[in-house]
Amino acid sequence: MRWSKMLITTLRDNPQDAEIDSHKLLVRAGLVRKLTGGLYTFLPLGLRALHKVTRIVREEMDRAGAQEILMPALQPSELWEKSGRLVTMGPNMFTLKDRAERLMALGPTHEEVVTDLITGLLNSYRQLPCTVYQIQTKFRDEIRPRFGLMRSKEFIMKDAYSFDTSYDAADQSYLAMYNAYKRIFSRCGLSAYPVEADTGDIGGKWSHEFMVLADAGEDGIVSCPECGYAANLERAERQVAVATAETECPAIEPIDTPNAHTIDELVRFLKCKPRQLIKTLIYMVDGKPVALLVPGDRDVNELKVRRLLGAKKVELANDATVEEITGAPVGFAGPVGLANPVDIYADQSLRGASDRITGANRADTHLLHVDLARDANVKEFLDLVIVKSHDACPHCGKPVEIKRGIEVGHVFKLGTKYTEAFQTKYLDEKGAPQLMVMGCYGIGVTRTLQAVIEQSHDENGIIWPISVAPAHVALLSLDPQDDSVKAVVDMLERELESRGVEVIVDDREERPGVKFKDADLIGFPIRVVVGAKGLAKGGVEIKERTSKDFELVPAEGAVEAIEQKVRSLFAKLEA
RNA sequence: CGGAGAGUAGCGCAGUCUGGUAGCGCGUUUGGUUCGGGACCAAAAGGCCAUGGGUUCAAAUCCCAUCUCUCCGACCA
Numbered sequence: 001m002r003w004s005k006m007l008i009t010t011l012r013d014n015p016q017d018a019e020i021d022s023h024k025l026l027v028r029a030g031l032v033r034k035l036t037g038g039l040y041t042f043l044p045l046g047l048r049a050l051h052k053v054t055r056i057v058r059e060e061m062d063r064a065g066a067q068e069i070l071m072p073a074l075q076p077s078e079l080w081e082k083s084g085r086l087v088t089m090g091p092n093m094f095t096l097k098d099r100a101e102r103l104m105a106l107g108p109t110h111e112e113v114v115t116d117l118i119t120g121l122l123n124s125y126r127q128l129p130c131t132v133y134q135i136q137t138k139f140r141d142e143i144r145p146r147f148g149l150m151r152s153k154e155f156i157m158k159d160a161y162s163f164d165t166s167y168d169a170a171d172q173s174y175l176a177m178y179n180a181y182k183r184i185f186s187r188c189g190l191s192a193y194p195v196e197a198d199t200g201d202i203g204g205k206w207s208h209e210f211m212v213l214a215d216a217g218e219d220g221i222v223s224c225p226e227c228g229y230a231a232n233l234e235r236a237e238r239q240v241a242v243a244t245a246e247t248e249c250p251a252i253e254p255i256d257t258p259n260a261h262t263i264d265e266l267v268r269f270l271k272c273k274p275r276q277l278i279k280t281l282i283y284m285v286d287g288k289p290v291a292l293l294v295p296g297d298r299d300v301n302e303l304k305v306r307r308l309l310g311a312k313k314v315e316l317a318n319d320a321t322v323e324e325i326t327g328a329p330v331g332f333a334g335p336v337g338l339a340n341p342v343d344i345y346a347d348q349s350l351r352g353a354s355d356r357i358t359g360a361n362r363a364d365t366h367l368l369h370v371d372l373a374r375d376a377n378v379k380e381f382l383d384l385v386i387v388k389s390h391d392a393c394p395h396c397g398k399p400v401e402i403k404r405g406i407e408v409g410h411v412f413k414l415g416t417k418y419t420e421a422f423q424t425k426y427l428d429e430k431g432a433p434q435l436m437v438m439g440c441y442g443i444g445v446t447r448t449l450q451a452v453i454e455q456s457h458d459e460n461g462i463i464w465p466i467s468v469a470p471a472h473v474a475l476l477s478l479d480p481q482d483d484s485v486k487a488v489v490d491m492l493e494r495e496l497e498s499r500g501v502e503v504i505v506d507d508r509e510e511r512p513g514v515k516f517k518d519a520d521l522i523g524f525p526i527r528v529v530v531g532a533k534g535l536a537k538g539g540v541e542i543k544e545r546t547s548k549d550f551e552l553v554p555a556e557g558a559v560e561a562i563e564q565k566v567r568s569l570f571a572k573l574e575a
Numbered sequence: 576c577g578g579a580g581a582g583u584a585g586c587g588c589a590g591u592c593u594g595g596u597a598g599c600g601c602g603u604u605u606g607g608u609u610c611g612g613g614a615c616c617a618a619a620a621g622g623c624c625a626u627g628g629g630u631u632c633a634a635a636u637c638c639c640a641u642c643u644c645u646c647c648g649a650c651c652a
Contacts, residue, residue: 012601012613013587017645027586037644092650109652143576143650150652157652200651209652218651302649315649410652444652478611513612520612533611541611 022454023148038145133160189465211405261331334359462523478531
């Protein structure tokens with residue numbers, strides 16, 4: 001393939017609207033072009049790389065025994081009513097009406113469609129287990145698309161769904177996908193690792209996310225270097241020391257704290273430590289106000305609250321509600337003496353908390369010497385807070401670390417959430433109808449592509465792992481007019497292509513520097529340089545994108561040497 | 576949706592405060608000199624200054640409204 005004939009436009013400057021390196025490089029290397037926020041066109045080079053990823057995904061899905069299907073992106077909204085997700089997923093969905101005024105949705109995911117499909121398709125234990133997958137464009141009306149392909153309104157997802165006769169059997173299907181995922185990401189040259197995750201709107205009992213470590217990642221990952229525990233920050237738990245026997249707590253004493261609304265202000269004013277304070281936050285849980293108590297140096301994890309209280313929606317109450325519940329302006333809430341008592345939940349670390357400072361539910365006043373057991377009516381002690389670095393690992397008690405990561409895949413044990421809603425049953429050996437047990441498994445294909453770039457680049461550009469590179473080899477013809485150079489270039493292109501090595505020949509009338517810069521920017525794993533000078537010195541130059549030096553190989557032996565290099569780069573990824 | 580910033584040539588930007596002929600660099604086209612890590616000289620093409628409305632003799636510039644994009648929070652592959 002000839003560079004001069006291809007639609008390749010590299011940019012010297014970073015695009016003004018890109019923030020993270022991978023996004024800048026996607027645009028600068030001419031892989032994608034933005035149409036508008038959250039919508040991108042894949043240009044030839046970008047599409048080639050994307051196809052590499054989808055091919056790997058396909059191969060590994062097939063190897064794991066999943067069967068490829070293709071479901072409609074356009075779906076009737078009744079399906080979503082049936083599963084009850086029109087409410088939870090609703091705002092994220094693009095909906096429209098057909099000419100008969102029927103409400104339709106552009107699929108953000110396909111649990112509904114696939115469950116509906118299987119319900120009518122399979123009805124015997126003999127047909128199970130069954131795992132199907134598709135690679136398809138998904139649509140989500142993201143509140144804030146960002147970072148290029150990382151979070152966009154339209155993206156390509158591989159979604160797979162498993163159907164089994166029992167929870168044990170479903171565990172096997174889950175494991176098969178889990179292992180396939182590990183292979184997929186390592187074949188893409190990514191170091192992705194699984195962490196425990198929240199199941200969110202998809203639902204189900206248990207899930208793992210596959211995370212690519214990157215500072216630009218949107219997720220926090222809690223991990224324990226000691227025992228290997230790893231979880232999404234949203235999900236992560238911590239061990240809490242058993243409350244020691246407290247000394248006798250003095251009687252409650254109000255204290256004036258003018259204008260001290262925040263923990264910081266209080267700490268400065270009272271000259272105490274944040275952990276001596278108890279933060280009282282009024283939350284709306286499915287429309288009902290509750291009070292949540294956490295230590296002064298902690299933040300509430302709203303996802304945990306949602307899960308523990310079995311709620312659909314959890315949000316901080318507005319100022320008016322806070323004033324109504326506490327009888328005081330925002331900033332002075334406390335568990336003792338609420339004007340309109342509500343259910344009080346406290347973080348587990350506050351069990352036995354004594355001699356603490358809380359708001360007094362009165363303007364500019366706090367209470368000293370509060371003993372939760374004695375003075376407050378706590379309904380339940382729960383794990384409510386966001387884990388911090390150095391917290392105790394929930395498994396082994398050693399301090400945990402917090403890193404950032406990009407979620408490239410997510411596997412869920414769904415159980416019967418959807419098969420129940422759709423009455424997806426099979427007949428067992430005794431002829432009795434049973435609900436199927438489901439799992440679902442997603443990979444953000446376009447996001448994975450960007451994650452590769454985020455994890456593998458330098459100041460000169462992308463460093464493609466050979467498995468996903470737009471082409472294996474960039475063949476630079478430094479003197480396109482020179483007959484001997486031309487002869488070698490033509491021979492190499494022909495021979496390499498006949499052996500299945502993908503080559504892009506830079507045959508442009510450009511100075512060498514331009515070609516070197518572009519080859520580095522786009523990030524071809526192998527660079528072959530043919531120039532009059534090199535030929536005079538004895539041959540062509542072969543260089544890996546990752547190394548500084550090149551090998552000079554006689555033109556006659558170059559094809560073998562290049563093919564060898566391609567093979568060994570692939571072998572490294574398989575290892 | 577809340578908070579912050581930005582829309583001027585394909586890309587990156589100046590000009591806006593203080594109204595008066597729309598500019599620079601890269602890229603593109605043509606000619607020439609160059610040619611192993613983003614060359615140089617000369618010439619050229621390319622703009623409804625986001626949109627709509629005002630103010631003014633005169634608006635990229637001042638005022639009002641709208642739209643779009645980017646960043647920080649909640650959502651997610």
